[in-house]
Amino acid sequence: AEGEFDLVFDCQCYHVVRQISESKAVDAVRRCLRPGGLYMVLTGNDSEPEAGPSVLSRKQLTAPFIKSFDIEAVMESRFDRTLHYDTLDRPPLAWVGLFRKRLELDASAWSSVHDAWAALLLGLRAPPHHPPSLDKLRDSLVRDANGVQRPVTIAIAGVGGGKGPVAAWVVRLREFLEQLLRDGVFSDGRVARAVLVD
CATH class of the missing domain: 3.40.50.150 (Vaccinia Virus protein VP39)
Incomplete structure (x- = not known):
């Protein structure tokens, strides 16, 4: 499989x-x-x-x-x-x-932030969040109950010029994951990070 x-x-x-x-x-x-x-x-x-x-x-x-x-x-x-x-x-x-x-995502296929969340949660094998939020994502990453090994790099392609709500969401996601790292949220040394790969 x-x-x-x-x-x-x-x-x-x-x-x-x-x-x-x-x-x-x-x-x-x-x-x-x-x-x-x-x-x-x-x-x-x-x-x-x-x-x-x-x-x-x-x-x-x-x-x-x-x-x-x-x-x-x-x-x-x-x-x-x-x-x-x-x-x-x-x-x-x-x-x-x-x-x-890496978890590879293609932002060019996303027409909305909702699409971005759906692709991210599916890729991470995380339970759907209603409504999705960074706090719920953090909880899911910390629990590690979704079957994706850590550390994981989320490689996002297709962001392009970086304008619009999807690009802003990608920036927030990167900043959020960097803050989790700085805060030492993963006590066992695991890391989750996002990189742009255009």
């Missing part, structure tokens, strides 16, 4: 699948995860190209994920020992990447 998983772990698959279609590989991972879900990938590292599987540079690993994911960590590691790697002095270098899926 689309968007139902909290974690996708990929051990030496991405570097092969990306050769067929990098965008389709990233999109497949994106469709599997809920907003805030994690993608952990183990792949070859080009710092040691003479041994091991297909290798990627750090940029080749991270660049395809920048639009739909936050980069949580990219670390050098080594592959586990295998029968083949036991013939080497040590297993080859690897990258371990950890990416967190």
